[in-house]
Amino acid sequence: MPFRIAVIPGDGIGPEVIAQGIRVLRAVDAPLDFVSYDLGAERYLRTGEIIPDPVFEELREASAIYFGAVGDPRVTNPHYAAGLLLRLRFELDLWVNLRPSRLLAPGMTPLKEAPSIDLVVVRENTEGAYVGIGGQFKRDTIDEIAIQEDVNTRKGVERIQRYAFQLAKQRRAAGHPGRLTMVDKSNALYLAHDLWQRVFAFERSRTPDIEAEHLFVDAAAMQLVKNPGHFDVVVTSNMFGDILSDLASELVGGLGQAPSGNINPDTGRGLFEPVHGSAPKHTGKGIANPFGAILAGAMMLRHLGEGRKADQIEAAVISAAGNGRTTRDLGGGLTTAAAADAVLQALETPVRESSSSTG
DSSP, X not given: OOEEEEEEEESTTHHHHHHHHHHHHHHTTOOEEEEEOOOSHHHHHHHSOSSOHHHHHHHHHSSEXXXXXXXXXXXXXXHHHIIIIIHHHHXXXXXXXXXXXXXXXXXXXXXXXXXXXXXXXXXXXXXXXXXXXXXXXXXXXXXXXXXXXOBOOHXXXXXXXXXXXXXXXXXHHTTSOXXXXXXXXXXXXXXXXXXXXXXXXXXXXXXXXXOEEEEEHHHHHHHHHHOGGGOSEEEEOHHHHXXXXXXXXXXXXXXXXXXXXXXXXXXXXXXXXXXXXXXXXXXTTTOOXXXXXXXXXXXXXXXXXXXXXXXXXXXXXXXXXXXXXXXXXXXOOOOHHHHHXXXXXXXXXXXXXXXXXXX
């Protein structure tokens, strides 16, 4: 029986890249049944609806969600994006945000030298400063006060660190270093991040066979630029994970080729999306990079147990990138559709099976 995939193309370049991702997913003959949903800025501007409750219940029952992008300059309501993407993350309790960063070809890194870069950021996805707890007082006056709470629960911190340690074990078994780096700012945020420190000490004691280290977030950012090859699995809070994963993506070529997965390992629910956002200035020009969406589709297949097909897609993207058959953000000159064509052509050519695993 095929997996039911809820497709939300969304805004901006989202529909363009998701269409190419679906082409590639169909090419590997994956058992997927795609159901598209009219959710995004066009619907919101037309009806005032973000996600109607009956539609949300359908999304809850899907095997996975394949998501394009959210954000449109015509929508000024600050609650729109939160009501779409963050609602799905929070209410489906997609507490793991996986952000792999892998250098597809040496010439794509902005670094002077081209070290081997193949890491994954494990970002806590449902807590931290993004939960929206706080308020404003005396707005637009000289005495204005703005407060945003950074929420960290023992349950949330324990489960994300435990997941990261298990992922490090899986990656080590697949031939990666399996080194885990926990990142916080406990020397300044000593109340919230003391909890991260105590949980880290406990999880490290439970998993003595995994090499584990701690870095403050500022040191981690510097070391990512100085020696990105040192990192394998990075686990951190919601805000720091957002920042560090974007930095890591830029080190391997930019956000255009960066995929992500939002998952709940307990329920099996997952939402998979490219990282680049809606990029309104590129909409409709046929120049958006489809690699992020294609690799997000591969992550979705791996999550659904179709690891071999995921390997095929990843290897085909690496082949296309290695041959310079990319969109201009990665140094090539192909259109969105032509870059996907390059991946499809690589799928038809026997390639060495990839050993990578992002969980």
